[in-house]
Amino acid sequence: MTSNVQKTSSTKALGFGLWRYALIGAVVAFAGPPIYIHTPEFYGGIQGLSLTVMGTIFFILRVFDLAQDPLLGWLINRFQSRVQILVIGFGFLFALGMLCLFAPSPLFSLPLWFGLSLALVFTGFSGLQILFYSTGLEMAETGGLSHGRIAAWREATVLIGVSAACIAPVFLVEVFGQKQGYWAYSLLFLGLLVLALILSRPVWRFASTQLTESSNFWHLFKSKNLRWLMGIGYLNSIATGITSTLFLWYAQDFLGADERHTGLTLLVFFISAAIAAPFWGHIAARFSAKTALMTGMLLVTPAFFMAAFLGQGDIGWFYLICVLSGLALGADMTLLPAMLSDELTRSGAGGSFTFGIWGFITKLSFASGLAIAVVLVERAGFNPGDETHSADALKGLAYTYALVPCLMKLLAVIAVWRSPINRSAI
Numbered sequence: 001m002t003s004n005v006q007k008t009s010s011t012k013a014l015g016f017g018l019w020r021y022a023l024i025g026a027v028v029a030f031a032g033p034p035i036y037i038h039t040p041e042f043y044g045g046i047q048g049l050s051l052t053v054m055g056t057i058f059f060i061l062r063v064f065d066l067a068q069d070p071l072l073g074w075l076i077n078r079f080q081s082r083v084q085i086l087v088i089g090f091g092f093l094f095a096l097g098m099l100c101l102f103a104p105s106p107l108f109s110l111p112l113w114f115g116l117s118l119a120l121v122f123t124g125f126s127g128l129q130i131l132f133y134s135t136g137l138e139m140a141e142t143g144g145l146s147h148g149r150i151a152a153w154r155e156a157t158v159l160i161g162v163s164a165a166c167i168a169p170v171f172l173v174e175v176f177g178q179k180q181g182y183w184a185y186s187l188l189f190l191g192l193l194v195l196a197l198i199l200s201r202p203v204w205r206f207a208s209t210q211l212t213e214s215s216n217f218w219h220l221f222k223s224k225n226l227r228w229l230m231g232i233g234y235l236n237s238i239a240t241g242i243t244s245t246l247f248l249w250y251a252q253d254f255l256g257a258d259e260r261h262t263g264l265t266l267l268v269f270f271i272s273a274a275i276a277a278p279f280w281g282h283i284a285a286r287f288s289a290k291t292a293l294m295t296g297m298l299l300v301t302p303a304f305f306m307a308a309f310l311g312q313g314d315i316g317w318f319y320l321i322c323v324l325s326g327l328a329l330g331a332d333m334t335l336l337p338a339m340l341s342d343e344l345t346r347s348g349a350g351g352s353f354t355f356g357i358w359g360f361i362t363k364l365s366f367a368s369g370l371a372i373a374v375v376l377v378e379r380a381g382f383n384p385g386d387e388t389h390s391a392d393a394l395k396g397l398a399y400t401y402a403l404v405p406c407l408m409k410l411l412a413v414i415a416v417w418r419s420p421i422n423r424s425a426i
């Protein structure tokens with residue numbers, strides 16, 4: 001009887017606190033799209049940083065995450081009794097990095113300023129993300145709530161954060177101008193992060209004591225299925241990294257879209273992904289996750305291919321492409337993490353390890369996509385700082401934005417098809 005009463009009380013307390021927990025996910029997600037979509041434009045088009053230098057820095061820092069993420073997991077485990085201090089520390093690094101990243105004028109060498117700013121952002125982001133997901137796991141274990149209910153709150157607020165991030169920088173740039181608009185965005189992020197950290201304080205007591213263990217890393221090499229899934233995830237997300245990097249340049253310079261359309265097309269893309277996610281879950285349940293995943297990956301290739309052959313003013317067609325590619329993204333978001341979780345459970349690894357490793361793979365693949373994108377468009381003669389572009393430069397931009405992701409998606413489809421992963425997984 002006492003146990004049931006305690007569980008009910010804990011559940012009620014958590015029901016009240018779920019919105020507090022979810023706030024962190026929304027604010028962290030609010031920083032995501034601008035880092036990959038607006039940073040290339042801000043540093044390449046406004047600050048004048050070489051695209052090759054930018055891509056190299058991005059990639060090096062993401063590789064650094066391979067060593068950093070397990071170290072942060074160890075640090076959090078070591079000082080789990082001082083979770084509040086860790087949260088404040090990671091939040092401080094995150095906010096400082098964003099303020100420096102979008103500062104109107106760097107205080108020293110532009111490449112060094114860019115690299116140090118990103119390093120702060122990535123460290124703060126990784127620390128908060130590990131704490132955020134592991135806290136959700138512990139809330140389910142000790143609070144009597146289902147993982148599904150916590151995940152529903154988490155993913156819903158993440159979508160809100162991403163959607164807001166699609167609109168906010170565009171709106172602020174239109175109001176304050178380019179340099180000051182991005183600076184205003186970083187100040188807005190600072191205010192939201194401080195508010196979220198204050199309001200979420202009661203839920204951090206559930207911070208997990210079962211975070212990433214270094215020994216679990218070797219499961220990646222022992223399990224054939226895990227090796228395949230990691231490779232598939234890496235190939236698949238490179239396409240997203242390329243399109244995210246080149247999105248603004250493609251929409252504005254190639255299609256001639258104004259700021260209003262760039263914000264709305266991004267919003268359409270993410271909303272389409274959210275709407276499609278449950279649909280892909282039903283397809284996977286009826287057929288198999290493997291079949292559903294290959295279908296989603298193949299669906300996006302015609303959309304990308306069509307994007308290579310649009311022209312100035314074809315904004316309506318681009319909205320359709322955003323819908324189709326968003327629907328396909330819903331499969332990636334839903335099925336790949338579920339398949340990975342299933343295989344990690346089979347291999348004996350814990351849930352928090354799933355989040356840590358999959359987060360690293362996503363970071364590395366996005367950085368690889370960014371590096372590939374900026375090198376290819378620069379070699380094609382595209383310079384975001386120019387007011388006019390040659391036909392060859394714009395063609396190179398369009399082909400890199402559309403056809404290279406097609407190739408990566410097809411390689412990922414082949415990898416899924418040839419993989420030994422059970423067709424009935426999840």
